[in-house]
Every structure is written in structure tokens, then in C-alpha cells.
Amino acid sequence: MILLDGKATSARIKEQIARQVEEMVAAGGKRPHLTAILVGEDGASKTYVANKEKACAAAGFTSEVIRMSADTTQERLLAEVARLNADPDVDGFIVQLPLPRHIDENKVIEAIDPRKDVDGFHPENVGRMVLGLDSFVSATPYGIVRLLEEYGIETRGKHCVVLGRSNIVGRPIANLLSQKGNPGDCTVTICHSRTQNLASFTREADIIIAALGVPEFLKGDMVKDGVVVVDVGITRVSDDSPKGYHLAGDVAFDEVAPKASYITPVPGGVGPMTIVSLLQNTLKAASKRQGR
Amino acid sequence: MILLDGKATSARIKEQIARQVEEMVAAGGKRPHLTAILVGEDGASKTYVANKEKACAAAGFTSEVIRMSADTTQERLLAEVARLNADPDVDGFIVQLPLPRHIDENKVIEAIDPRKDVDGFHPENVGRMVLGLDSFVSATPYGIVRLLEEYGIETRGKHCVVLGRSNIVGRPIANLLSQKGNPGDCTVTICHSRTQNLASFTREADIIIAALGVPEFLKGDMVKDGVVVVDVGITRVSDDSPKGYHLAGDVAFDEVAPKASYITPVPGGVGPMTIVSLLQNTLKAASKRQGR
Numbered sequence: 001m002i003l004l005d006g007k008a009t010s011a012r013i014k015e016q017i018a019r020q021v022e023e024m025v026a027a028g029g030k031r032p033h034l035t036a037i038l039v040g041e042d043g044a045s046k047t048y049v050a051n052k053e054k055a056c057a058a059a060g061f062t063s064e065v066i067r068m069s070a071d072t073t074q075e076r077l078l079a080e081v082a083r084l085n086a087d088p089d090v091d092g093f094i095v096q097l098p099l100p101r102h103i104d105e106n107k108v109i110e111a112i113d114p115r116k117d118v119d120g121f122h123p124e125n126v127g128r129m130v131l132g133l134d135s136f137v138s139a140t141p142y143g144i145v146r147l148l149e150e151y152g153i154e155t156r157g158k159h160c161v162v163l164g165r166s167n168i169v170g171r172p173i174a175n176l177l178s179q180k181g182n183p184g185d186c187t188v189t190i191c192h193s194r195t196q197n198l199a200s201f202t203r204e205a206d207i208i209i210a211a212l213g214v215p216e217f218l219k220g221d222m223v224k225d226g227v228v229v230v231d232v233g234i235t236r237v238s239d240d241s242p243k244g245y246h247l248a249g250d251v252a253f254d255e256v257a258p259k260a261s262y263i264t265p266v267p268g269g270v271g272p273m274t275i276v277s278l279l280q281n282t283l284k285a286a287s288k289r290q291g292r
Numbered sequence: 293m294i295l296l297d298g299k300a301t302s303a304r305i306k307e308q309i310a311r312q313v314e315e316m317v318a319a320g321g322k323r324p325h326l327t328a329i330l331v332g333e334d335g336a337s338k339t340y341v342a343n344k345e346k347a348c349a350a351a352g353f354t355s356e357v358i359r360m361s362a363d364t365t366q367e368r369l370l371a372e373v374a375r376l377n378a379d380p381d382v383d384g385f386i387v388q389l390p391l392p393r394h395i396d397e398n399k400v401i402e403a404i405d406p407r408k409d410v411d412g413f414h415p416e417n418v419g420r421m422v423l424g425l426d427s428f429v430s431a432t433p434y435g436i437v438r439l440l441e442e443y444g445i446e447t448r449g450k451h452c453v454v455l456g457r458s459n460i461v462g463r464p465i466a467n468l469l470s471q472k473g474n475p476g477d478c479t480v481t482i483c484h485s486r487t488q489n490l491a492s493f494t495r496e497a498d499i500i501i502a503a504l505g506v507p508e509f510l511k512g513d514m515v516k517d518g519v520v521v522v523d524v525g526i527t528r529v530s531d532d533s534p535k536g537y538h539l540a541g542d543v544a545f546d547e548v549a550p551k552a553s554y555i556t557p558v559p560g561g562v563g564p565m566t567i568v569s570l571l572q573n574t575l576k577a578a579s580k581r582q583g584r
Contacts, residue, residue, distance in 0.1 A: 106425060127419030130467070131459050133398060135415075157488045165470055167423050175422070175467070178457055178482045187493065189481040190470045196449045201479065 001257055002151070004230065004264040006143070009150050010272035014059050017279050021060035024292065032061045032286035034118065034278070035084055035093040039077065039103070040070035044236075045096045052094075055275045061282060074103045078111050085113040091286035092118030094278070115288070118281035121168070130175050136281045141172040143273030144209065144230055146280075148183045153207075153228055153262060160186035161201050163218070163250065164211035169232050173209050198222075215248035220255030229256055229263040232270050293549050294443070296522065296556040298435070301442050302564035306351055309571050313352035316584065324353045324578035326410065326570070327376055327385040331369065331395070332362035336528075337388045344386075347567045353574060366395045370403050377405040383578035384410030386570070407580070410573035413460070422467045428573045433464040435565030436501060436522055440475045445499075445520055445554060452478035453493050455510070455542065456503035461524050465501050490514075507540035512547030521548055521555040524562050 025031060034056050038049050049065055056063035066080065077095075084093045093116055099105050109117075114124040120138035128135035137145075148155060160177050164170035170190060178188040186207065191198050199222045202208055210218050211232035223229070233250030249266030257263050264270055317323060326348050330341050341357055348355035358372065369387075376385045385408055391397050401409075406416040412430035420427035429437075440447060452469050456462035462482060470480040478499065483490050491514045494500055502510050503524035515521070525542030541558030549555050556562055 106423075123419030123423055123425065124416045125419065126422055127415030127417065130418055130422050130463060131398075131415055133415065157486045159488075171422060171467070171470075174470075174482075175463070178463075178466075178484070185484075185486040187481065187483050187487040189479065190466075191479050192470070192477075194449045194477040195479040196451075 001260050002262045004147055004151055004262050004269055006147060006264060006269040006271060006273045009147060010143075010276040013146070013150075013276045014055065014279065017059045017276070017283055020283060024287070024290070025060075027292075029290050029292060030089075030286070032059075032091050032282050033089055034061055034063045034282045035066060035090050036063070037066045037068065037077070037080060037084075037093065037095045039068045039072050039096070040100050042098070045098075049096050051275055052278060055279055056282075059279050059283075061279065070100050072100075072103075074107065077103060077108060081108060081111045085111075085116060090116065091289055092116050092282040094119045116285060118278060118285055120172075120281065126167075126172070129172060132179050136284070137176065137277075138168055138172055139274045139277040139281070140169050140211075140232060140270065141176055142277040142280070143270055144173055144232070145176055145183045146277065147230070147264070147270070147273050148207075148228075151262060153183070155183045155207065156185040158186050158206035159204060160188045160207040160209065161205035162188060162190045162209045162211065163192075163198075163202070164213070164232075165190055165192040166211060169211040170209075173211070177207075177209075210250035212250050214250055216250070216252040218251045218256060220252065220259060223256055223259055225259050226261045227256075227259060229260050230270060231264045231266050234266060234271060293552050294554050296439055296443060296554050296561055298439060298556060298561040298563060298565045301439060302435075302568040305438070305442075305568045306347065306571065309351045309568070309575055312575060316579070316582070317352075319584075321582050321584060322381075322578070324351075324383050324574050325381055326353055326355045326574045327358060327382050328355070329358045329360065329369070329372060329376075329385065329387045331360045331364050331388070332392050334390070337390070341388055343567055344570060347571055348574075351571050351575075353571065362392050364392075364395075366399065369395060369400060373400060373403045377403075377408060382408065383581055384408050384574040386411045408577060410570060410577055412464075412573065418459075418464070421464060424471050428576070429468065429569075430460055430464055431566045431569040431573070432461050432524060432562065433468055434569040434572070435562055436465055436524070437468055437475050438569065439522070439556070439562070439565050440499075440520075443554060445475070447475045447499065448477040450478050450498035451496060452480045452499040452501065453497035454480060454482045454501045454503065455484075455490075455494070456505070456524075457482055457484040458503065461503040462501075465503070469499075469501075502542035504542050506542055508542070508544040510543045510548060512544065512551060515548055515551055517551050518553045519548075519551060521552050522562060523556045523558050526558055526563060 114122045120136035125135045162174045174190045177186040202222045207228040231249035231251040236245040237248045406414045412428035417427045454466045466482045469478040494514045499520040523541035523543040528537040529540045
């Protein structure tokens with residue numbers, strides 16, 4: 001069993017990105033700039049945004065966090081999006097989700113200029129990704145593809161079972177891995193809450209992408225020997241520890257790992273790959289804007 | 293075995309559309325208008341466009357065909373697209389594909405105003421469809437979904453195997469049928485030229501959508517009893533008939549039909565549903581433009 005080490009892999013990619021940034025700057029270019037809008041006080045969101053800021057600094061990007069109160073109106077948020085769309089110093093920006101309930105997330109996402117939409121959530125980027133055109137692929141599926149690529153995992157002709165059909169993970173990764181190329185060319189099955197006899201699919205899978213958000217859902221008897229397992233789940237489960245919780249993936253690691261050929265840990269698997277993919281998208285946006 | 297009669301179903305839907313158009317007109321509205329751009333002299337394309345014109349007339353739409361010579365420049369075609377985008381009398385328009393090789397199809401499709409893109413090929417419409425947002429769903433997948441709906445076929449929790457990953461059929465229908473709702477909520481497997489042991493998937497399928505473009509590819513021993521089969525293939529196969537060819541589907545009908553619970557004929561299955569879906573999209577575009 002080989003561990004798909006997202007922490008080490010992402011650190012390596014981050015260094016590559018940092019080198020490219022220094023080359024850009026040495027050639028007279030501007031450092032890539034990522035702005036994040038954070039609305040409200042959600043604990044997990046604050047942590048994510050702080051991690052993104054840290055990653056930006058490590059890669060030589062400049063960054064800014066715009067903090068807006070939880071009672072910000074949709075109109076006010078849309079005005080901020082419009083301002084960032086027009087700001088020539090901002091290469092890419094994200095609006096950290098989830099947003100407070102009184103704001104229509106789709107409306108906000110659709111207001112982002114697709115060329116600055118480094119989260120890849122805008123319908124135009126989603127459509128371009130699905131059609132196999134150049135686009136910003138959203139960070140989690142992009143990170144998964146990079147991880148498979150870095151470990152040289154053969155995907156061609158393999159049966160990949162995706163657990164979960166969310167717009168931010170399950171659906172895009174199913175589309176990406178069924179496309180031509182490598183990683184890609186998989187026969188892909190997308191399973192979800194309505195799937196009957198789910199284990200009959202996972203037992204036939206060469207590759208499983210688990211993105212249901214149900215802690216330890218995938219058990220040892222649901223996979224075949226030699227399977228490649230990518231665990232996207234990351235749920236806070238309450239416990240008696242000083243922190244009060246621990247992070248659990250969708251995979252019962254101790255049962256599944258002995259049967260797997262490759263498997264991601266949680267944490268330290270897909271998570272760090274996600275952040276580095278956001279950097280990669282921002283670098284791409286900056287390069288395009290600077291015509292490099 | 294019940295025949296999924298696309299001809300009769302589409303005729304019924306066409307009558308519904310015609311009634312809605314007369315209501316629009318009686319209420320002081322304008323008839324929906326569809327324009328088709330036809331570049332070059334491709335025989336099949338001319339037939340398709342002629343059929344679309346006929347269908348428009350039958351539904352009470354006005355329509356126009358803009359014929360451009362095969363040596364039309366990309367610039368000239370893009371200028372025509374821009375003119376139609378701006379023309380308030382045009383509710384929707386399509387550029388008949390394929391285009392001559394010297395023209396970049398993606399560039400042309402992306403130039404179409406998504407609100408007039410009744411073929412549903414623009415990345416923004418594809419993205420919105422994938423995300424489950426309101427959009428123009430392209431005509432063939434939309435027609436398939438309508439056909440399943442009209443026959444009251446239960447899709448929830450069923451295993452649907454899609455053969456083919458094209459951007460105009462396989463990929464969108466895989467996305468649609470895996471979404472929440474009915475038709476929808478299927479566990480979907482997308483197979484293609486790189487799939488290994490394809491029959492092992494089709495034999496497990498409750499529903500098969502065949503869109504490979506390989507005549508009589510799906511044989512009787514590749515399906516289980518009671519399967520629902522939708523045949524999207526329509527290939528001209530040369531023969532000794534006066535016409536010189538006949539139309540063949542992707543399904544060996546004589547072998548598969550006796551095992552199927554429902555099956556589409558070719559022709560007379562998906563084909564007529566495709567045209568009526570284009571009308572439906574155009575009616576929707578017109579209704580939106582008129583604020584109805």
C-alpha cells in the first residue's frame with residue numbers, strides 16, 4: 001500500500017509555483033494577487049481562508065482578505081464582486097462559501113468575471129471544463145487529478161466509481177476522469193444517495209473517489225484488492241479530545257488501506273492539494289492577464 | 293416490449309407547442325422566430341435544416357435559413373452571429389454543425405448570446421445544465437429525457453449505462469440522468485472507446501443510452517431482460533436500395549427488442565424528439581424575451 005501524500009506533493013508543487021513567480025517578477029512581471037471575500041464568522045471558513053492566505057505568502061503571491069459582516073446585503077456583496085472584477089491589480093478572487101442564507105450563492109458566483117473565477121465555480125468555467133476546453137477547474141477535482149498524475153497512476157480504461165454528485169467535487173471529477181487523456185479515459189460510474197446496492201459498484205471499482213461527506217462510509221468489505229482510493233471527505237466529528245473534535249474522512253482507513261494499492265490519508269491527502277490548485281489557477285490567471 | 297414512439301410523442305408535443313404559440317399571439321405576443329445558419333452544402337445538414345424549417349412552420353413559428361457558401365470566412369460568420377445576437381426579432385438561432393474545417397467551431401459557438409443559444413451548445417448553457425440551473429439543454433439529450441418522461445419510465449435509483457462521451461449526447465445525458473429528480477436520480481456509468489469489458493456494464497444496466505455512432509453495436513447478448521433501450525445512433529449505411537443507403541442505429545434491434553421492456557426504433561425514435569426539443573427551447577427563449 002502506498003500513501004498518496006498530498007502534503008508532500010503539494011509542498012513540491014508550491015515550490016514549483018514559487019519559482020515560476022520569481023521568474024515572472026525577474027522578467028518585470030507583477031506578483032499574482034488573490035483576493036478572498038469572507039462573509040460572516042463561520043469557523044471552518046475562517047480557517048480555510050487563513051490557510052489560503054498562508055499558502056499565497058509561501059508561493060510569493062500577494063493576497064488580501066475582505067471581511068464582511070454576516071448581515072451584509074446581497075446587493076453590497078455584488079457591488080464588491082463588481083469592484084474586484086474591474087480592479088486591474090486583482091488577478092483572481094474567491095467568495096468563500098457557504099454564504100449566509102439570505103444571499104443567493106448562484107447569483108454571486110455568476111457575477112464573477114469568469115477570467116478571475118479561480119475557484120472555477122462560474123457556469124462558464126464549469127461548461128468549458130465539461131466540454132474539454134481550457135478553463136479554471138475547481139480546486140478539489142483539480143487537486144485530485146494532480147495527485148493521481150504525480151503518482152503516475154494509470155487511469156486509462158479503468159473503472160472509476162465516484163461516490164457523491166455534488167457540484168464542487170463528485171460531478172466535476174466524474175466529468176474530468178471520463179474525458180480523453182491521462183489522467184482520464186476512465187469508465188466512470190457516479191453513485192449517490194439514491195444508488196441501489198452501492199457496494200456492488202464499489203466492489204468492481206479500480207479507483208474510488210469518495211466525496212459523500214459521511215464519516216467512514218466506505219468499509220473494507222466494499223472494495224476489491226488493489227483498489228486506488230481517494231478520500232475527499234473531511235467531517236468534524238465530536239470527541240472528548242481537548243479540541244472537541246477530530247477530522248474524519250469518508251473511508252474507514254484502517255479496514256480499506258490494507259486492501260488498497262494507493263490511498264489518501266485524512267488529513268494530509270486531498271486537502272493540501274486543493275489549496276495548491278487554487279494557487280495554480282491564480283498563477284494561470286495572472287499569466288494570462290500579463291500576456292505571458 | 294413497448295416501442296418508444298418518438299414520432300407520435302413529438303407530434304403530440306408539437307401540437308402543445310402550437311397551441312401555446314396561438315395563445316401567445318392571441319395575447320398580443322409575437323410568434324417565436326428561429327434562424328438557422330447553414331454554411332456549405334453538406335447533404336445531411338441541408339436535410340436537418342429543412343426538417344427544422346418544416347417543424348417551425350407546423351408549430352406556428354416564423355423561421356429563416358441563412359445560407360452561406362462553404363468558403364465563408366470565420367470573420368464573416370462571426371459577424372453574422374453578432375448581427376443575430378443584436379436582432380430583436382430573432383428569439384433563438386443555431387449554427388448548423390459541422391462547419392467547414394477552416395472555421396473554429398468553438399469560437400463560433402462561444403460567440404452566440406447564451407440567451408439565444410437554443411442548441412444549448414454554449415459553455416455557459418452546458419455549465420448551467422451540469423449545475424442543475426435553468427438553461428437551454430441541447431436538443432438530443434433533452435429529447436431523450438422528454439421521451440422517458442412521456443412514457444412514465446421510472447429512472448430513480450436505476451443503473452443507466454451511457455455508451456459514448458460526446459459533448460452533444462453522451463456527456464450531457466449522463467449529467468442529466470444523474471441529477472436529482474425524475475427523470476433523473478440514476479446511478480450513471482459512462483462508457484466509451486477506452487472502456488474495457490463493455491458488455492459487463494451493459495449487462496447490468498436497467499437503462500441503456502446508445503450514442504456511439506457504430507451501427508448495430510449493441511447485441512442481444514449484451515443486455516439483460518427488461519432493459520430500457522434508447523438508440524441515439526443514426527448512421528447512413530450504404531446499400532443497393534434506390535436511395536443508396538439506409539439509416540442504422542447503434543442497436544441490433546431485432547436481437548435486443550425481444551429482451552427489452554421499452555426500446556426506441558430508428559428512425560422514428562430519438563430523431564423526431566430532437567427537433568421538437570429545439571422548438572421547445574425556442575419557445576422558451578421567446579417567452580423569456582417577451583417577459584411571459
